[in-house]
Each structure stands twice: as structure tokens, then as C-alpha cells.
Amino acid sequence: MSPVTHFIGSWLVASVVTDNPRDRKVVTLAGILPDADGLGLVADVAGALIHGQEPTFQYYQQYHHLLLHGWPGAVAVAGLLTFFARQRIRVALMCLVVFHLHLLCDLLGSRGPSPADLWPICYGEPLFRHPIWFWKGQWRLDGWQNQTVCVVVFVLSLWLAVRRGYSFVELLNHRLDKVFVEVLRKWHDRSCGRRPKVGPAD
Numbered sequence: 001m002s003p004v005t006h007f008i009g010s011w012l013v014a015s016v017v018t019d020n021p022r023d024r025k026v027v028t029l030a031g032i033l034p035d036a037d038g039l040g041l042v043a044d045v046a047g048a049l050i051h052g053q054e055p056t057f058q059y060y061q062q063y064h065h066l067l068l069h070g071w072p073g074a075v076a077v078a079g080l081l082t083f084f085a086r087q088r089i090r091v092a093l094m095c096l097v098v099f100h101l102h103l104l105c106d107l108l109g110s111r112g113p114s115p116a117d118l119w120p121i122c123y124g125e126p127l128f129r130h131p132i133w134f135w136k137g138q139w140r141l142d143g144w145q146n147q148t149v150c151v152v153v154f155v156l157s158l159w160l161a162v163r164r165g166y167s168f169v170e171l172l173n174h175r176l177d178k179v180f181v182e183v184l185r186k187w188h189d190r191s192c193g194r195r196p197k198v199g200p201a202d
């Protein structure tokens, strides 16, 4: 699925299973970091621009879904992130859960344009070649199913933000998050026919 869906979906889970901002960020990161193995794309595009050639996407193809989309990556990411957590055991477990949720979502919806462009989960990589999992019914990355999931998690995250007083924007900037939630609450109150209020939500 798209990085945006992974981000918002992981934040949603983190918001439910943690009770403080730091652990929420740590667990959310565990659901995004698997796609860090796709950053070879930046090197591919930069190299192509420098040499004035068409990008070959060599690094992207070579490492994406291989470095950080298996159990070794899950252990490494959860282990590293746990150092930054408050409730370490709980956060370590939840990091493993959202990491695997990311893998499951990729298994469901990471296909390329043609039905043959299935993108498998190589669960033992980069240490072992097996097991390799794929699903023949895998949705297109830009398919309606993925777009529907993205809209659902986005709407749920806005609902939770109005209730809780913080949103996924907190991972980018705390002040921006406050402004964002304030605007959301005003919209919410207006749509409910209530006068906007400034304090915490009910």
C-alpha cells in the first residue's frame, strides 16, 4: 500500500495501543520504516539526473521489499525503536505488530499495473531466501481497493483526532498539529450545529 496509508494506519493503531506521545510516535515509525528500503529510488533518480539519462530504478528494484520487509527487518526495527520508548516491552510488541501489519497490507495491495506484476513478501530476506509469499489476487498499488482503505483510515484518524485532541500531524510538528486539530474541531462543531469550543473534546 501507499506510504500515506501505512503512516496514517500505523498512527491509528499506535493511538489505540499506547498512552503517551513518545510511544505513539515510536509505534507509528515501526509501521513506516519498512519502506525505508525503497529510498534507493532517490539515488536512482539523482544518478539519472546527474548523468542526463533515463532512470533505471536499479537500487529501488534491488533493495525495495528485500531489506526491511522480512522478519530480520522487523526484529531490527523493533529492537532499535524500543530504546526510545517509555513502556518498552509493550512498545516492542506493538512495533512488531504494526511492522507485520505493514507487510500484510503490502501483500494485499502492492501490485504493479499488469496482473503479472505481483510483489511478493520475502519474509526471510535479507538473511534467507525463503519463505516467499504472494497473493494472486493482489490489488494494484493505485487500485480502488487501496484508495478505499486510504480514505477509511484517513476519516477514522480525523474522527480520533477530534475526540483525542491530537492527530497524525504530531509526527511532523507539534504546533502544526494543534492548529490542525483546532480547525478539525471547529468543522466538527459546525457540522453538528454546535458553537465551536476551545478546550478538550468530550
Ligand SMILES: [Zn+2]
Pocket: 001, 034, 035, 069, 102, 106
Ligand atoms: Zn512496504
